[in-house]
Amino acid sequence: MAREWWRGAAIYQIYPRSFADSNGDGIGDLPGITAHLDYVASLGVTGIWLSPFFTSPMKDFGYDVADYCDVDPIFGTLADFDALVTEAHRRELRVIIDQVYSHTSDLHAWFAESRASRDNAKADWYVWADAKADGSPPNNWQSVFGGPAWTWDARRQQYYMHNFLTSQPQLNVHNPAVRDALLAVARFWLDRGVDGFRVDAINFAMHDPELRDNPPAPASNGVRTRPFDYQQHIHNQSHPDIPVFLERLRALTDDYGAFTVAEVGGANAEAEMKAFTAGDDRLNTAYGFNFLYADALTPALVREAIEAWPDKPGLGWPSWAFENHDAPRAVSRWTTPEHAGLFARMKMLLLASLRGNIFLYYGEELGLTQVEIGFEDLKDPEAIANWPLTLGRDGARTPMPWCGDSANLGFSIAKPWLPLGKDHADKAVKLQAADDQSLLAFTRRALALRNHSDALLLGEMRVLVADDTLLVFERATAENRMICAFNLGAEPVRWRSDQTGRWQILIETGDVGPEELGGYAAYVAELVA
Incomplete structure (x- = not known):
């Protein structure tokens, strides 16, 4: 396709x-x-x-x-x-x-220029904000890596925002x-x-x-x-x-x-x-x-x-x-x-x-x-x-x-x-x-x-079984149908496909039987015309 x-x-x-x-x-x-x-x-x-x-x-x-x-x-x-x-x-x-x-990093040239003053060409390239009246950060935002998402910068007498490390100032992508x-x-x-x-x-x-x-x-x-x-x-x-x-x-x-x-x-x-x-x-x-x-x-x-x-x-x-x-x-x-x-x-x-x-x-x-x-x-x-x-x-x-x-x-x-x-x-x-x-x-x-199967690359996916450990789904295009069966548990599970037609297993792993999948067993089968 x-x-x-x-x-x-x-x-x-x-x-x-x-x-x-x-x-x-x-x-x-x-x-x-x-x-x-x-x-x-x-x-x-x-x-x-x-x-x-x-x-x-x-x-x-x-x-x-x-x-x-x-x-x-x-x-x-x-x-x-x-x-x-x-x-x-x-x-x-x-x-x-x-x-x-x-x-960016706080060592990026953009940030060096931005932090130098409030009126330079890149002054608004990062997220800056004034302190509250008591000197605390502008709001309650927290960084992913711990602590407030704001760090004080004495050069601008403002806080800059960082969602991650203090050395990762936030770009102002609104600009x-x-x-x-x-x-x-x-x-x-x-x-x-x-x-x-x-x-x-x-x-x-x-x-x-x-x-x-x-x-x-x-x-x-x-x-x-x-x-x-x-x-x-x-x-x-x-x-x-x-x-x-x-x-x-x-x-x-x-x-x-x-x-x-x-x-x-x-x-x-x-x-x-x-x-x-x-x-x-x-x-x-x-x-x-x-x-x-x-x-x-x-x-x-x-x-x-x-x-x-x-x-x-x-x-x-x-x-x-x-x-x-x-x-x-x-x-x-x-x-x-x-x-x-x-x-x-x-x-x-x-x-x-x-x-x-x-x-x-x-x-x-x-x-x-x-x-x-x-x-x-x-x-x-x-x-x-x-x-x-x-x-x-x-x-x-x-x-x-x-x-x-x-x-x-x-x-x-x-x-x-x-x-x-x-x-x-x-x-x-x-x-x-x-x-x-x-x-x-x-x-x-x-x-x-996968590379040689239109069904696996592009086909629709329809889940047929999803119980405690058994997962079975169909991948299909108009010309090609595949059944993909997986035992996600360590113990064998009973499984027999009720799909009509003749199916050929193309790849398998573990103990794959006609009516049982062993622990962590799986296969992909194709409908043969």
Whole structure:
């Protein structure tokens, strides 16, 4: 079927610091990624998403951008980036990069000028406000990483807003000049050949200009580790003018045939995702958080997520991920070590069978587990600030294991920036590449099936069964029908399809019988004419 290149795509997320180190400083870099593009292409993915590699003081590891249009020296140079894009395209891999439009680093030249006075050319490029009469912050807004969302600046005798770290001042995206500057940044990278953008925390891009207080959040039985969790975030983010800016971004990316995916988190994420992707003039898709922080993978969770995005005119196209750089590794969240092997295969087949775009996080194809990081080795500012109640992000950002019998698992000749996983040597690429029964080999087969099936790439999805552990759904186009069956539990379940016709199993994992699915077993079958 004819389709846009991005619709139904499988995108491989690379965290540059942790993928491959080419210069022996213990930190991954762009040339290291380029050197491993053959491996990435062998997976069968459509493209790669690179987490930030821009000039940055790295207080939030690149999401605090000091120069939107340059590469931080720890990752290489603009020439290295250009070489990466060239080599990726030579392998028919698309390149997607992050764009951080809600804030910059406090070391960005824009902020240096903005804080210098109240009447300079960039005075209103960030969110500034006077103190209350008693000197306290303008309102009660709280930052994600803890403490007030306001920091006093003596130069301007005002507070500046920051939804995240104090070193990440909030851009005033209400300002037309700021919007123009951000679109110029996008054009800079499009002109260098990138194929799309993952737009970071876009629901934080605009605030309530009246600076009204946020109301308190409803009572909760859960542990609240941050003041941020005590509020409903209706004024510090999610302004209704955000889609207007996104329409301009979409018009620009359409000129280049590029792709846009929004990152939208929070309590009202689904409604915002639909608003940001509605029709044909906003973003192409939005990145769902349904699975990233879920404590368990259940049929009900899958059903609820998928049925929220039916194939209807005007409704956006979804994107799904089970893992990323902000969430704990799924095999550590969703199963126990003794079941991890079977579970990881079932999980991979499920991801490959979903309607929408899918994102694989580096090492997910190897079954990497969450690494326990001691306090002395933590780098994540949120984990350090809220130790030990907040599970840090570092444990999902550890180095890629390339070769189990090499120093530092083949990632670097130097001590890596984060500790290696103690069980990751047995999951290394070299070992799994030599085993046609490995998770790596299974991932390649699952993605190959998806890539060659109109039903899996574009077809409708209809859930047939979603009980305690059994999940069965149909993927179908007018010409092709598939049944996808998954046992999300460790115990066998009875299952016999009542679908008429002759069905051929195309891929399976675990114990698949005519009337039973073993623990964590799954299959995809096609209706044979």
